[in-house]
Amino acid sequence: MTWNPEQYNRFRSERLAPFEDLVRWLKVRPGMKAVDLGCGPGELTRRLGTLLPESEVVGIDSSPEMIPKEPGFQLARIEDLEGQYDLIFSHAALHWVDDHPALFSKLWACLKPGGQLLVQMPYNFDHPSHLAAARVAQSLGQPVREVPVLRVEDYARLLYDLGALETQVLVKVYPHVLADADAIVEWTKGTLLTAYTVTEAFLENYQAEVRRACPGSPVFYGFKRLLLSAEKPATSI
Numbered sequence: 001m002t003w004n005p006e007q008y009n010r011f012r013s014e015r016l017a018p019f020e021d022l023v024r025w026l027k028v029r030p031g032m033k034a035v036d037l038g039c040g041p042g043e044l045t046r047r048l049g050t051l052l053p054e055s056e057v058v059g060i061d062s063s064p065e066m067i068p069k070e071p072g073f074q075l076a077r078i079e080d081l082e083g084q085y086d087l088i089f090s091h092a093a094l095h096w097v098d099d100h101p102a103l104f105s106k107l108w109a110c111l112k113p114g115g116q117l118l119v120q121m122p123y124n125f126d127h128p129s130h131l132a133a134a135r136v137a138q139s140l141g142q143p144v145r146e147v148p149v150l151r152v153e154d155y156a157r158l159l160y161d162l163g164a165l166e167t168q169v170l171v172k173v174y175p176h177v178l179a180d181a182d183a184i185v186e187w188t189k190g191t192l193l194t195a196y197t198v199t200e201a202f203l204e205n206y207q208a209e210v211r212r213a214c215p216g217s218p219v220f221y222g223f224k225r226l227l228l229s230a231e232k233p234a235t236s237i
């Protein structure tokens with residue numbers, strides 16, 4: 001399944017809540033150079049821009065379908081990030097990149113002294129909707145992508161080892177209420193299922209599993225997300 005901005009935006013308001021939490025940690029200074037990694041349709045990049053006066057904010061994304069075709073957005077991979085930034089921001093995207101110890105070292109090297117890393121990632125890989133996708137993929141002979149997201153305490157340790165200051169690492173459950181199990185499937189179609197080849201058989205089996213695991217209407221979809229903020233010392237230590 002490919003990334004599709006319309007499908008992704010169907011749950012726009014639910015996806016905004018962690019952004020609002022994350023930017024509470026934002027350290028605003030004038031004239032910042034900021035990058036939004038995995039910016040998708042760019043709405044949050046623009047919102048971030050409004051919070052950073054007289055600053056330059058660039059969004060990068062590797063999906064031609066998702067990224068806005070306008071100045072300020074670049075088709076590029078997170079892994080290939082170059083340059084030096086006052087703020088490296090990423091919302092619901094770093095879980096698509098492997099090897100987080102290497103990734104975080106790289107991002108840290110792209111932070112200017114005094115810069116800030118501000119990240120939100122899903123942390124609900126043990127939810128039935130995720131486990132079902134992996135099971136169905138496996139049963140149809142498709143490769144199952146290993147989740148690169150570490151334990152929450154490992155990020156705290158990783159940031160400590162990098163010499164981070166003012167570190168915040170937490171997991172928060174966002175209590176979404178959706179119409180029914182099929183709405184959960186619609187949600188995952190916009191994100192998780194892009195990792196798989198979603199044939200008719202895939203969707204049928206997956207829908208059946210999610211309906212079994214999440215019965216009733218409305219249905220509670222407790223979505224765990226990991227939020228972190230860390231600052232690089234103004235002078236290297």
Ligand SMILES: C[S@@+](CC[C@H](N)C(=O)[O-])C[C@H]1O[C@@H](n2cnc3c(N)ncnc32)[C@H](O)[C@@H]1O
Binds near residue numbers: 038062079093
């Ligand atoms: C769930 S969307 C998040 C979009 C946006 N940040 C938001 O929160 O609304 C994840 C985005 O990460 C992008 N992505 C996945 N792997 C990537 C990579 N290796 N480099 C750049 N972008 C990537 C996808 O194309 C997709 O647009």
